[in-house]
Amino acid sequence: MRAPLAWQIATVTAIRQETATVRSFTFAVPDWQRHLAGQHYDVRLTAPDGYQAQRSYSIASEPMRTGEIDLTIERIEGGEVSSYFHDVATVGDRIEIRGPIGGYFVWEAAIGGPLLLVAGGSGVVPLMSMLRHRTGAGDHIPTALLFSSRRRDEVIYFDELESLRDADPTLRVFHTLTREQPPGWSGYGRRIDRSMLFDVLAAIGRQPRVFICGPTLLVEAAAEGLVGLAVDPAQIRTERFGPTGV
């Protein structure tokens, strides 16, 4: 029996450009363990002089995909690990990883719904794992995704979300673009606020299980907005990233 969460060497088998600053990496994982949608892996890079850098990245792929995982990684300005993935890593590279990690920000079909997912930018990644898992495993569960991005070309997984929605009448997808909206844009065009959350709740019911992931200010606004709309705080799970001066 191996120790839990031992480091292992995975191999990059595919790289997909999602947006100008976001890429998905498929890793073949020798000692693969089924994850729960929402969990993450730790990644460790080691320089020739022994210097190491570690980061955590959410799993984007669904748990049913045996033997491999996708991590979707956004390039962070000055980020030494994300720059490595965007500038250096290629198919065939071997990378140290360990996981899956995390036991709270997780969802599986057996937990049920209705399900409300709220994402800001690359915060959509663990929620995408939930949506991909839901397809096939729990697509009868009423689900809504409210996804805030800055611009249309920065929306991660846009096409896949469109096809998931087209194939499934119980999935609603709401986009909001906060900086710039293309001509003819039919989604929202502002930061997430209470009236937007009210609309979304109206679509799936007033007491959903909620997962919110994104930059701190978005998570705070969405969580407080939902509590203000009488959603049970105990049903709201959050994951935050990004700097804050608060």
Place this chain on the structure above:
Amino acid sequence: MTDRFVTRGFEGRGRAPGSANRIPPGQHEIKDFPVLSAGPTPHTPLEKWTFAIEGLVDQPVSWTWSEFLDLPAQEFIVDISCVTKWTHLDMRWYGVSVDLLLEHVRLDPKAAFAIAFGDGGYTTNLPIPDLVNGQAFVAYRYDGQPLSAPHGGPARMVVPHLYFWKSAKWVRGIRFVERDKPGFWESLGYNNHGDPWKEERYSGE
């Protein structure tokens, strides 16, 4: 370490010479202050806020907000490491040391562990030796300002020598117990102790 795995093409940003020996393994230094919470931010009105020392003590004690502000407080400048890999050096807090709070009770000799608990149902467990002798405090100001709610205000525990999840946000008291009981993250795959210098991140390491 000739058998160490080396990542092709990774050089690393390198470490600032002055602070390298203050950054625990697997951590990197940041200058901002990320917020990490498992759920919505609770907002307890100050007039309803209390802080309790309870459990295996001769006589439980509880302070209101204004009583708590009257306790002798001091500045603490400490390095903080979060299990999500960031370390922030020289964070400037203001609050009351746990040693001072414990002067108000007599601990039962059977007490061996502490459970810090906060609004929203959060708990975290600590052995008593990790809480005393200047190692832990309850902070209500950060960097010269009242501690904001997303960062755990009005008051949070700070236990700088352990990963930051041990520093309970929105803290409302400490319960002393005889037997250890894993808290919120400790029950969800995170290490029971959480020493950053030993990289005690996850269960079983």
